[in-house]
Amino acid sequence: MSSLFSQQDQHCSFQRIAIIGMGLIGGSMGMALRQGNMATEVVGCDRNEESLALALTTQAAHRVEKEIARAVEGADLIILATPVRTYPKILDAMKKHLEPGAIVTDVGSTKSWVVQELESMLGEKNPFVGGHPMAGSEKKGIEGADRYLLENAVYVLTPSERTDRNALKKVEKMVQSLGARTLELSPEEHDTMVAMVSHLPHMVAVALVDTLGEVTKTQPEVTMLAAGGFRDTTRIAAGDPQMWFDIACTNRKHLVEKIEHFQRLLTQLKDEIIACGPSSSNVKNEGLSQSPQEPLKGRLHRARELRLTIPGKAKGLLPGIHEVVVTVPDRPGMIGHIARLLGDEEVNIADIEILRVREGHGGTIRVGFYKEEEAEKALQILSQDGIIVKRW
Numbered sequence: 077m078s079s080l081f082s083q084q085d086q087h088c089s090f091q092r093i094a095i096i097g098m099g100l101i102g103g104s105m106g107m108a109l110r111q112g113n114m115a116t117e118v119v120g121c122d123r124n125e126e127s128l129a130l131a132l133t134t135q136a137a138h139r140v141e142k143e144i145a146r147a148v149e150g151a152d153l154i155i156l157a158t159p160v161r162t163y164p165k166i167l168d169a170m171k172k173h174l175e176p177g178a179i180v181t182d183v184g185s186t187k188s189w190v191v192q193e194l195e196s197m198l199g200e201k202n203p204f205v206g207g208h209p210m211a212g213s214e215k216k217g218i219e220g221a222d223r224y225l226l227e228n229a230v231y232v233l234t235p236s237e238r239t240d241r242n243a244l245k246k247v248e249k250m251v252q253s254l255g256a257r258t259l260e261l262s263p264e265e266h267d268t269m270v271a272m273v274s275h276l277p278h279m280v281a282v283a284l285v286d287t288l289g290e291v292t293k294t295q296p297e298v299t300m301l302a303a304g305g306f307r308d309t310t311r312i313a314a315g316d317p318q319m320w321f322d323i324a325c326t327n328r329k330h331l332v333e334k335i336e337h338f339q340r341l342l343t344q345l346k347d348e349i350i351a352c353g354p355s356s357s358n359v360k361n362e363g364l365s366q367s368p369q370e371p372l373k374g375r376l377h378r379a380r381e382l383r384l385t386i387p388g389k390a391k392g393l394l395p396g397i398h399e400v401v402v403t404v405p406d407r408p409g410m411i412g413h414i415a416r417l418l419g420d421e422e423v424n425i426a427d428i429e430i431l432r433v434r435e436g437h438g439g440t441i442r443v444g445f446y447k448e449e450e451a452e453k454a455l456q457i458l459s460q461d462g463i464i465v466k467r468w
C-alpha cells in the first residue's frame with residue numbers, strides 16, 4: 077500500500093470527458109470538471125431525462141446525451157458513476173463506440189469485482205483505472221450534487237497488475253483537479269478497508285433503524301425521543317437502496333467478515349453490561365483482581381479516546397486539518413467577513429462547515445487549515461476583530 081497523498085496538479089486536460097450517471101457523484105464531478113476547465117467538453121449521460129436537464133442548468137455538463145453510444149463518441153475519458161452492478165450492461169452498450177485508447181474509470185464503492193469485470197470486458201483496446209471518492213452523502217441524484225463535494229476528499233485509485241501507468245497518471249491528475257487527494261491501494265486492500273469504515277457502518281445503521289421499526293410496532297411514540305444520538309448514527313441508512321444492495325453484493329466477503337467481528341464485540345459488550353448490573357457499584361472487590369465494572373469502563377474509555385483521534389469533520393482520511401471554531405451572530409455576510417479577514421492576511425482556508433445554526437442567535441462555524449501555524453494565525457486575527465473563536 078502506498079500511503080502517500082499526492083499533491084494537486086492542474087496541468088492536465090482531456091478533449092472530451094463523458095460521465096455515465098449524472099447523479100450525486102457524477103453530477104458533482106461534472107460541475108467541478110466543467111467549471112475547472114479539465115476538458116474541452118464534458119458530456120453527461122443518464123437514463124433519467126430530468127437529471128439530464130438539471131445537468132445542463134447546473135453546468136455539470138456542456139452537452140447531455142441519453143444514449144450511451146453517443147455520449148462516449150470521441151471521448152478520451154469515460155467516468156462510470158452509476159451503481160456498480162449496472163457497469164457490465166453499460167460497458168456492453170459502449171464498447172463498440174469507444175475510441176481506441178480512451179480511458180475508462182469509475183467511482184464505484186467496491187473495487188475487486190469491478191476491476192476484474194471491467195478489465196476483462198475492456199481487453200487491451202481501452203485501459204481501465206478503478207477509483208472511489210471517499211466522500212458523498214445519503215442524498216440521491218443530481219439534486220444533491222455539489223461542485224465542492226470532493227474537495228479535500230480522499231480519492232482512492234486501485235491499479236492492478238494490468239493497469240496502464242500512463243492512464244493511471246492521467247486519471248490521478250483529473251482527480252487532483254477536483255481538489256481531492258489520491259491514494260493508491262490494491263482493489264483488495266480497498267475493499268477490506270472500506271468494508272470497515274463505510275459498508276459495516278451502513279449496515280449497522282440499517283439494523284438500528286430496523287430495530288426501531290420493530291419497537292415502534294408496540295411503542296409508536298419512541299421515535300419522538302430520537303435526538304442527536306439516533307439521528308447521527310443512522311443518517312446514512314437513508315442512502316439509496318439500489319446502490320447499497322450493489323455494494324453489499326460485490327463486497328460480500330469483507331463485509332461479512334466485518335459484521336462477524338462486530339457481532340463478537342457486541343456480544344462482549346452485552347456481557348460486560350450484564351456483569352456491571354445495578355448492585356455492582358456496591359460490590360466490594362472481594363479477592364477479585366478486577367471489579368465487574370472494569371471491562372465496560374475500559375471499553376468506553378478506549379472508544380472515546382480512539383474516536384477523539386479521528387480528524388473532526390474531515391472528509392475521508394485527511395492527514396490532519398487544523399481547525400478553529402467560530403461562534404458568529406446571526407447577521408448577513410458573517411461568513412464573507414471571516415473569509416475576508418483571513419484572506420487579507422493570506423491565511424488560506426482549507427475547509428469550512430456550518431456546525432449549528434441557531435435561528436435568531438447565530439451559529440457555529442468550523443474553519444479548517446492545512447497548517448498548524450495558519451490555524452494559530454486565524455485564531456489571532458479573528459479574536460482581534462472581536463469574534464468568539466477557539467481551537468478545536
Ligand SMILES: NC(=O)c1ccc[n+]([C@@H]2O[C@H](COP(=O)([O-])OP(=O)(O)OC[C@H]3O[C@@H](n4cnc5c(N)ncnc54)[C@H](O)[C@@H]3O)[C@@H](O)[C@H]2O)c1
Nearest residue numbers: 097099100101122123157158159160184185212213216217
Ligand atoms: N453516494 C455516495 O455517497 C457515494 C460516494 C462515493 C461513491 N459512490 C458510488 O458512486 C456511484 C453513483 O452513486 P450516486 O450516489 O451518485 O448515485 P445516484 O443515484 O445519485 O446517481 C446515479 C445516477 O445513475 C443513473 N443511472 C443508473 N443506472 C443507469 C444506467 N443503466 N444508465 C444510465 N444512467 C443510469 C441514475 O439515473 C442516477 O442519475 C455508485 O457506484 C456508488 O457506489 C457513491
Ligand SMILES: O=C(O)C(=O)C[C@]1(C(=O)O)C=C[C@@H](O)C=C1
Nearest residue numbers: 185209210211212213214274312
Ligand atoms: O454519507 C457520507 O457522508 C459519505 O461520505 C458516504 C460514504 C461513506 O460511507 O463514507 C458512502 C459510500 C461511499 O462509497 C463513500 C462515502
